[in-house]
Amino acid sequence: MEKKYGFLEKIDREPSNLIKGLQAVQGVEGFVSDESIKAVSEYFGIPEVEIEGVLSFYAQFKRVKPGKYKVSLCDGTACHIKGSTLVHNWVCGELGIKDGETDKDGNFSLETVACLGCCSLAPVMSVNGRVYAKLDRKTTTKILKEYASK
Numbered sequence: 001m002e003k004k005y006g007f008l009e010k011i012d013r014e015p016s017n018l019i020k021g022l023q024a025v026q027g028v029e030g031f032v033s034d035e036s037i038k039a040v041s042e043y044f045g046i047p048e049v050e051i052e053g054v055l056s057f058y059a060q061f062k063r064v065k066p067g068k069y070k071v072s073l074c075d076g077t078a079c080h081i082k083g084s085t086l087v088h089n090w091v092c093g094e095l096g097i098k099d100g101e102t103d104k105d106g107n108f109s110l111e112t113v114a115c116l117g118c119c120s121l122a123p124v125m126s127v128n129g130r131v132y133a134k135l136d137r138k139t140t141t142k143i144l145k146e147y148a149s150k
């Protein structure tokens with residue numbers, strides 16, 4: 001097993017701890033890479049194909065490396081009523097990616113979330129946890145362009 005996955009040794013080497021192991025990997029790397037699957041497979045003695053199956057079953061696991069900027073689009077009830085579908089279309093159009101994807105430069109990744117907890121400011125999105133409120137097309141584009149030029 002690669003030295004960088006040594007943190008797995010803190011988890012008992014029981015096949016039933018597979019999820020814990022994968023969560024640890026994702027906690028450290030931000031996603032579950034092919035390389036880490038190999039390490040997890042060796043450590044727990046579980047075939048890689050079985051691990052792939054588990055990963056595709058649980059939505060919590062990401063198989064794609066997250067971008068430098070994580071864009072979370074709210075599609076909770078309040079934001080939906082206030083036009084989150086439009087915001088979603090603007091962001092996808094601007095970044096050229098869909099929900100769950102990362103752009104080719106590794107700058108942006110995109111996800112849809114249920115509620116960012118500031119419904120009175122709908123529609124909202126967050127970028128690396130910073131919330132942007134009452135979005136219209138112009139503001140949304142401007143925010144993304146600012147991050148892209150950082």
Ligand code: FES
Pocket residue numbers: 074075076077078079080114115116117118119120122124
């Ligand atoms: S529904 Fe969007 S912040 Fe709550």
